[in-house]
């Protein structure tokens with residue numbers, strides 16, 4: 001693992017630190033003795049993590065409770081961190097809205113767009129500017145790590161808007177690697193495939209029917225921290241890398257059709273199992 005503290009120094013801010021991949025990022029950064037700003041909605045979980053990391057490592061932490069889909073909460077984050085020298089920002093928070101696009105409540109889709117797209121753009125813009133300033137005054141390097149998804153690499157029926165939010169993150173990240181690189185700010189876009197977190201547990205699909213192997217969230221986070229400053233984008237896992245790569249070689253409609261069929265099948269199987277379970281408990 002590269003020495004990120006030597007490279008970026010100071011504090012690291014992690015969104016989605018209360019769970020899954022974000023929590024693993026926080027744990028790994030604490031091992032490197034970064035002081036940490038932990039952002040999420042679940043203050044109790046963030047506080048438990050904060051206490052644990054402070055007891056295990058010689059670091060300071062600050063818990064910032066914020067619902068990233070709410071403008072007031074989002075815009076309060078800069079003022080709550082103004083006094084800190086932030087050298088690394090990891091934007092891991094994200095939600096999915098699976099299901100038939102036309103059957104979704106628009107308010108749910110909007111909450112997802114605000115969380116996955118708006119908040120990530122706002123925080124990358126704010127802390128990118130702060131890092132540019134920091135570079136001029138303190139001559140320090142900065143890093144921004146964006147969490148996208150394997151689903152960014154193609155349209156995904158039943159995850160249409162979610163996959164589109166992740167395609168936005170990937171495209172934004174690729175361009176920022178080039179733009180911000182000139183300011184000594186490293187930008188990496190990490191695209192995990194299926195990863196064993198509460199996010200994956202909540203998917204209403206029979207995951208065993210998908211040609212995917214759930215990855216360990218710690219391995220995924222470690223990969224991001226290994227590659228930042230060295231690459232623009234990284235997909236976690238060999239099979240996932242293959243899916244992202246082959247999409248460039250075949251007509252765009254083929255993987256859309258394939259994943260559409262696989263996911264519909266996995267959703268049908270989940271619903272069938274669920275209705276069987278319900279009818280057994282009713283009897």
Ligand SMILES: NC(=O)c1ccc[n+]([C@@H]2O[C@H](COP(=O)([O-])OP(=O)(O)OC[C@H]3O[C@@H](n4cnc5c(N)ncnc54)[C@H](OP(=O)(O)O)[C@@H]3O)[C@@H](O)[C@H]2O)c1
Pocket residue numbers: 015016017018019020021022039040041042043066067068069092093094095096115147148149150191192193194195196197198199200
């Ligand atoms: N797990 C997978 O299979 C998978 C695959 C590809 C990509 N990803 C991406 O990886 C990232 C992390 O997901 P994960 O698997 O670690 O999921 P997770 O365990 O469910 O964690 C999601 C995190 O996002 C935070 N979050 C969600 N909505 C928020 C909101 N409105 N405001 C503030 N924080 C919010 C949650 O914190 P609170 O609940 O405390 O708010 C939580 O810490 C996401 O961007 C996801 O799209 C995951």
